[in-house]
Amino acid sequence: MVVLIVLFLAIGVFGGRAADLGNYSDAAKYYHHTAEVLIAKGKQAEAGAIYMELGEEDQIHGLFSTAEVDFKQGLDLLKRYAQPNDLRLVTAMDDLGWLYITWGKAIEGSRLMNLAWTRAVGADPNDPLLIRHLDSQAAYKMIKGRYSEAQTDWNRALEIGKLNFGPNNPKYDNIFLHFGQAGVLYGDYDVAAQMLRRFLEIEHRASNKWNTSQAVAAAELGNVYVHLHKLFDARAWLDQAAGVFENNPDDVPLIHSLVLSYFGDYYMAQEDWNNAQLKYRQALNLQRSVLGENKAVAASMISLSKALAKLHMKDEAKNLVVRAKAIIAAQSDPLQKQTVDVLALQHQ
Secondary structure, three states, X not given: OOOOHHHHHHHOOOOOOHHHHOOHHHHHHHHHXXXXXXXHOOOHHHXXXXXXXXXXXXXXXXXXXXXXXXXXXXXXXXXXXXXXXXXXXXXXXXXXXXXXXHOOOHHHHHHHHXXXXXXXXXXXXXXXXXXXXXXXXXXXXXXXXXXXXXXHHHHHHHHHHHHHHOOOOHHHOHHHHHHHHHHHHOOOHHHHHHHHHHHHHHHHHHOOOOOHHHHHHHHHHHHHHHHOOOHHHHHHHXXXXXXXXXXXXXXXXXXXXXXXXXXHHHHHHOOOHHHHHHHHHHHHHHHHHHHOOOHHHHHHHHHHHHHHHHOOOHHHHHHHHHHHHHHHHXXXXXXXXXXXXXHHHXXX
């Protein structure tokens, strides 16, 4: 299957961490209550940071409109009440910018990401808050095709994490996950496997309970092994990832869709066209429920069309490709040449 680079965006630099807090409704109530208490105590900047955390929770659950409202509320509070050099303001710009890029609003997203980068200049080079900022900016550069620059930012984030928290600390292990995901996207499979395994090792030492972040890493490892034609290993990791969603398949739909998409790739490699089309169709439906029709959805349409073509369902396959190309053409933006349009169509 074509790499779903925009799903990397949709999952975002949060890597599923926000989704591990438990029931969304309960978490949202908790965040709102906490923010209200902080505002009542005159701690508006701290309340702004809480709204940003709530926005993460919204986004990972696919509630993009709600996430925009909460991110804007948090950013407004931080702009008005935080100190000008407060790096929480920088990461707030990163977060809202990332949401817009995910959502297909690349102009607004790029403006905020670039503004965040400018505001971070002059910060203490070892400030632990830079880890999150560098992670966001690395992912942004990655989707613009500047992989070597992204690697530099991720390596710098790892240095800051090690300096502040020591090696192998869960406080910054998401860097390994995102670095590994980028390696998969760019075919750097040795680096990808190394980073993903490092992330899983750290997480397993912290807790024996599997979470959605680990599901992403396991799915990406499965994807690596599909590319390397090690299908036995691929299946083991994909099964592990899928197990996380057995009880709550729709709780984090975009992450679940990523796992389903990689299962589709696995079945395509097995020449099991029917199971491939079933998995791709499930993934496509989940993505549409969150994203509507955007480039990630277009990439999934193309993947599904390939499985359908193998099943001699040529009319539906052709219609999907036509629709996918129309979506891509209609959503031209500054990132277009580096995202799904190139990756999706280069094999057609």
